Amino acid sequence: MGALALASGLGVAAGGTAQAAAAARVDNPFAGARMYVNPDWAAHAAAEPGGSAVAGQPTAVWLDRIAAINGTGGAMGLRAHLDKALAQGANLVQFVIYDLPGRDCAALASNGELGPTDLARYQTEYIDPIAAIMADPAYANLRIVNVIEPDSLPNLVTNAGGTAGSTEACATMKANGNYEKGVGYALHKLGSLGNTYNYVDAGHHGWLGWDSNLGPSAQELYKAATSNGATVDDVTGFIVNTANYSATVEKNFKVTDSVNGTTVRQSKWVDWNQYVDEQSYALGLRDKLIATGFPASIGMLVDTSRNGWGGSARPSGPGPLTSVDAYVDGGRLDRRIHAGNWCNQSGAGLGERPVASPAPNIDAYVWVKPPGESDGASSAVANDEGKGFDRMCDPTYTGNARNGNNLTGALPNAPLAGHWFSAQFQELLKNAYPPVTGGGGDTQAPSVPTGLKSTGTTSSSVSLSWTASTDDTGVTAYDVYRGATKIGTTAGTSYTDTGLTAATAYSYTVKARDAAGNTSAASTALSVTTAPSGGGSGCTAAYTVTNSWGTGFTADVTVKAGGSAVTSWKVTWTFGGDQRITNAWSTTATQSGQAVSAVNVDYNGSLAAGGSTTFGFQGTYSGTNAVPTLTCTAG
Known part of the structure; x- marks a missing residue:
């Protein structure tokens, strides 16, 4: 030949300046990192039967209200977590920035304390104090990963434009631009620090995987990343499947499969989606984002905390070839009633353990949603956290347009979002894939x-x-x-x-x-x-x-x-x-x-x-x- x-x-140019810059910031912060284990979450996990087998896993800390910056209800605040990370000898710690005005406009369970017009408070009382603490020279050697505002920008793509899933609250946020301005401000302030890594939430394949959503999603993400002082250089990458249940890699069928001349895309479960799992969606979205104007250096994260789908219900192979629906439903790893179900799902399990660089352009599998922390209350609960009651967390609710008018699949007796839910943790432990043995350590x-x-x-x-x-x-x-x-x-x-x-x-x-x-x-x-x-x-x-x-x-x-x-x-x-x-x-x-x-x-x-x-x-x-x-x- x-x-x-x-x-x-x-390549990287030789010389002291380039080497100093490379030492200050790495391409993939998870590569070679010693990840912080949140002792608050670890204590809850270890107290559960069998939970000690996974209590040492790194999880993200959710800063879901202004008071969380200094700590609430006995839980540690931001500075305490950073200090504890240093004490552990960790060099990477993960936070979820989650207090936008009118937060999560399509899901009442995760509503927040700030109203749709409270952008100034979000900036001065929430982002500015977080940035000031993270800028402390004592933490200069920590890689601080920030997951920016889950569900906010995806809601602007699908739930604010007169479609079946639209809400008045999302329409308001699209009209006043505060989601984009808030995300842009967070990216700009936190991205200006030399040791922070910002990953913007990008929904999941069952939300944005259709052709009609993927391009607009990339455009919306670019718009936010260039708003209110931010530039694309403030973005390390994007995260998919945050606090969701979609399978990382669907092993039993591909989107290109056909059954008796009918494509998998035509099945009721896939519903013409371009993707059947999170990893392929993450990489497809990444290509769109780069084409839209983001640098080719961006990496993707997949939240695998609750998408293991193991246990006795886990299929060992494809379904029968009698019809495309039988083929997909019999083989799909994700056993939810509908991909639009998102709250405290029955049958879910722990997924792949956090690991760096599991596939090309995937920076890490991460546990951003701490397993055992509720998605929302299954009935109305009075609280001072701004969290409402969403019927999607009620196991008796027969659904709406966003879940095909199906039962929700939610577990009963759930507490408020973010509160410890022992029954959910036990469900996740029992159905984990890779499996975990109760109390005896991981097999x-x-x-x-x-x-x-x-x-x-x-x-x-x-x-x-x-x-x-x-x-x-x-x-x-x-x-x-x-x-x-x-x-x-x-x-x-x-x-x-x-x-x-x-x-x-x-x-x-x-x-x-x-x-x-x-x-x-x-x-x-x-x-x-x-x-x-x-x-x-x-x-x-x-x-x-x-x-x-x-x-x-x-x-x-x-x-x-x-x-x-x-x-x-x-x-x-x-x-x-x-x-x-x-x-x-x-x-x-x-x-x-x-x-x-x-x-x-x-x-x-x-x-x-x-x-x-x-x-x-x-x-x-x-x-x-x-x-x-x-x-x-x-x-």
Whole structure:
């Protein structure tokens, strides 16, 4: 086969200024993060039978009224949570910014304290104090993730324009523009801080997944993100399925399937939607957002706190091929009566545990809605929180246009939104997928560690680091392997292998182990070459597969100078299978057959002694995807 030339398209300029900026803000704040566990939520979870198995999971803290900033009803306030995050040794903490004027205009259960015209109060009494606390230098090393105003902007798309689901309150918010102004103000104020990461709520596929909604949603999100001082640079990304129940990935059917000539889109459940799950919706919306004007760096989050749909009702495969409805209804993971049902759903379960980078352009699966916190009261409850009674939380209500006039599927005897609902937590625990054993710990092995890389080499040592794996009971140790031999165990996410031979290639993998003795599969192997004897000139290169899916993958290569500065470099290797590079960045790469050559581009060829740079590429394969042995030549 002929050579394929690939010019560099991306990269970070060398030099102190660019490196300082990169150190201050990362592309994906969840990657490599130690996530904060809210002790208020953890205490509730641990007090439930079997709840200790998941009480260590990170969840978001909802700032749902002005008083919540300083703490209410014995619950900690914003500053107390940030202080506790530091005490835990965490470096990422999640908050939900949730007090817009006329909040959640289509759902009475989550109404708030501020009226439709209270924009000034929202700005000065709510956002400004939050921004002032987050700006405290004491928290400068925390990555503060803010989920901005769930349900607000999606309501402007579907519930404010005279459609069957429209409400007078939503029409008012669309007319006065306070939702857009409020979101814009929050993005601007919080985005101006160097360590905050704003993710704007973008509904879910069962709300905005239709062609008629997706484009207008992207336009509405862009309008808000460029309102009241905000720019698209204040947005790290978007979150889908916040506090909802839609399946992350529908495994038993695809939107392109047909049954006897009838497409899945025509089934009653899918109802002509373009998407059947949250991950595909998130990525489809991301494409629309980038086309609308958001930068290609935006990432997506999926709230997986209550979309596990496990237990005995979980289908093991597609439904029968007797009709498209039988095929979809028999196989769908989401067992709600209707996708428009949103309140305290019967049969729901805990979903995928929080984890960074589970798929390309998905920054993380997160638990933004803390499991066990009610969606709303099942009957009217007097309160001073501004929360009303929504019939969608009443299990006897026969529904409305937004849920196809079906029963709500809500659990009975539910408290106010945000209050602890023990019966719901037990339901989620029982139906969790991946499953959880009551009180005995999670039956799942830990997740595979990711991001294994070399952080330094000498002629006799290799220093490694990796991203912590996330599982239900918590990883207690990592086992490090050189080739097939375990060479050490560490409780941290770094390790230095010593006593090595100069200028020699070594292959490393890491496994995670939990307190119950469950061990993960091995991480992707990393090949590292020690420096020449005495740390002399030359360079080394380390290869890491950063992601893989189906027949595709991405990989990074880190080039490091030896004991002397270099002015250029070239990395070569031979693939062991049929891997083909389709796109590369921060290098000019050529491939002929299995042989690959990658050379520096103009901005990353010069490296100081011991300095390093990274390039990457995307590729395809159909067989194995083993890590090749690299050779680095310096100029």
